[in-house]
Amino acid sequence: MDLTVAWAFIIAFAVFAYVVMDGFDLGIGILFPTVTVGHGRNRAMNSIAPVWDGNETWLVLGGGGLLAAFPLAYAVVLPATYPLIIAMLLGLVFRGVAFEFRWRDERHRGFWDLAFFAGSLVAAMSQGMVLGALIQGIEVSDRAYAGSWWDWLTPYTLLTGLGTVAGYALLGSTWMIWKLSGEVQEHAYRLATRAAVATLVLMALVSVYNLAMLDAYRARWLEMPNILFASQVPLLTLIIAVALFQSLRKRRELAPFLLSLALFLLGMAGLGITIWPNVVPPGITIWDAAAPERSQAFMLVGVAIAMPLILAYTAWAYWVFRGKVGTDGYH
Template identity: 50%
Template structure:
């Protein structure tokens, strides 16, 4: 029996993107929260919680983006021209925060304040740009004869701005719950406060994005059992089996709120991850099997089987190595971070 290589690669890229979002999401969220820290000492601790892992977290972005180019070149050739500007914004933000991360530890006084600001700005810019990319993907792109046929600013709409704000809030939630897991004393108390605020913002914006999506994109509404929009009737045969996905998100938010209220250190982070998993599953229901929404599915956009098979051999060796190394690093650097540990 031959392998369905196109399906395997679609799954690999989907998993890589999910891992990037949840892993790099919390250190982007940490940067978003940077301006609210009480002191440079607290900021040092915040950065030290991700210092051993943040480079590795971005590996999954390379695998997702590079995999899309190699495995689904047609989809890449359509999506990149449609989203060039927000992609460039994201890369600029990631580069800026990477430079600021290294320079801040070595700078003094005014230079240290400058790189602190740049780390926060780069984190916010990268997160907001990723939200614009996601919003542009959800609202779809114009495709004619397997080519992008729209304009350079089609991605810039009120809907994409709403999605971007929602993703920034979600990353802030991941960052705050990560700090609850990794810090102590006053910083832990601040993280607990930030968790409550960002959880409320995430819940409100997630609900707003969900409703806006059903209203603005009828095709997605049909997939969720709302063929006539929110004012029409519900097709319960379609909606009922899908209702579990938003319920998973609600359960995640409940874990965040209850865990934070009871002083739990780990459950709020688990809850935040659950919220993101729910959102990702919702996207899968809304778009599968398309890699360019409602224009190109993963079979139409896939590279030839011989190319997919050759790449799979390399990936079969590289991917377990990356997973094992990632798990090992998180295990070695488990536990709480204090001002006496980490970079100085």
């Protein structure tokens, strides 16, 4: 068994878990200004109150796993994206503070609502731009970052940032469809349709941009025999998109959220096809960046213990708060 490949999938799983779990509550923050002031916003926020901070466990696991299992990748990616990482962390901190203070400082609730929105938007945009900066390639010399402070700022990273914001808005709106009822739910149906259109358009634009960016990316998608397997991703995306719009039109409640998660899963599959086996495109593979095998094996024991515990308490939290948020604002 190749431990390096196993660790690559562990980190990919942690990143995906973070994106889908923290994505919907960031999405609610992004959509917050559109929700009715007062009772509507309170219900939207209460729908994520039991789980939002636990969702960020996966961000810690993904970042810590990257440092432990692929230290070279960590040492290159962070200096290349420091402004974005700092902005993301500040956004998450400010958002967390706003989440608590809006209940305790009613005189300034409008300010904290704005802070909740701004923190969510900055965090989502930063995450998408970090992804874009990674995919477009990072300049490396002598196993260290050799680019400038502003290499991350390009039209492509802005596009991936907007795509992430739209995708999180889709997750947030479909979460509100599932967890809320009445006027807020009807509003969420309208938001979900618009967010789905924006997400799919931006996914298509990013995909086309990827094909034009590097010859290696184009070869992984369009050359034989790769195209026989890679073509299934856009085909499945189209099928899921049609099913998503149908579920919204038929006023389904859980299906839109699950189908939105499927879109994110396909997006991550497409990302994997694009950059594999690189962890830092265009030239650092997962094996180049990997920690010694003994270290990987030692850490794997810890993950084998910790990850089931994280999955268990996460599943328990979602199960306990599985119902809708009522008109009184409580589960």
